[in-house]
Amino acid sequence: MNCVDEYGRPRTVKIGPHVYRILYSKESWKKYAPTQRRRDNYGITLAEQCVILINTKRLNLSQMRDTVLHEVLHAIFALHGFATMPIDVPETTDLEEVIVLLLAPNVLNVMRENPHLLEWLTDETP
Numbered sequence: 001m002n003c004v005d006e007y008g009r010p011r012t013v014k015i016g017p018h019v020y021r022i023l024y025s026k027e028s029w030k031k032y033a034p035t036q037r038r039r040d041n042y043g044i045t046l047a048e049q050c051v052i053l054i055n056t057k058r059l060n061l062s063q064m065r066d067t068v069l070h071e072v073l074h075a076i077f078a079l080h081g082f083a084t085m086p087i088d089v090p091e092t093t094d095l096e097e098v099i100v101l102l103l104a105p106n107v108l109n110v111m112r113e114n115p116h117l118l119e120w121l122t123d124e125t126p
């Protein structure tokens with residue numbers, strides 16, 4: 001399967017061992033995001049299904065790139081169980097440092113494994 005769609009947008013992204021599908025269609029948004037709250041979102045990451053939904057109706061191209069990256073970061077957090085497990089961070093721990101330590105190697109890895117995503121995200125076409 002081609003990893004970009006007919007508009008050059010990434011259709012898949014590998015995050016850790018998982019391949020997420022990135023869905024842009026109105027139909028997929030309706031299928032996976034039926035509630036009103038979710039209808040108002042720009043994007044949603046469904047870690048259980050390895051799906052990222054993008055609400056294209058509400059976004060221009062640069063906002064769409066921002067939103068795709070935003071959802072990739074959520075998927076990185078999900079990779080580490082942050083979405084389902086309570087985080088027990090001792091009071092003496094610098095939470096910012098914990099978050100940055102978690103993100104940096106994973107973002108680097110996602111960039112390395114998904115050159116099509118990186119190319120699309122850094123394209124400056126408005």
Ligand SMILES: [Zn+2]
Binds near residue numbers: 070074
């Ligand atoms: Zn978010």
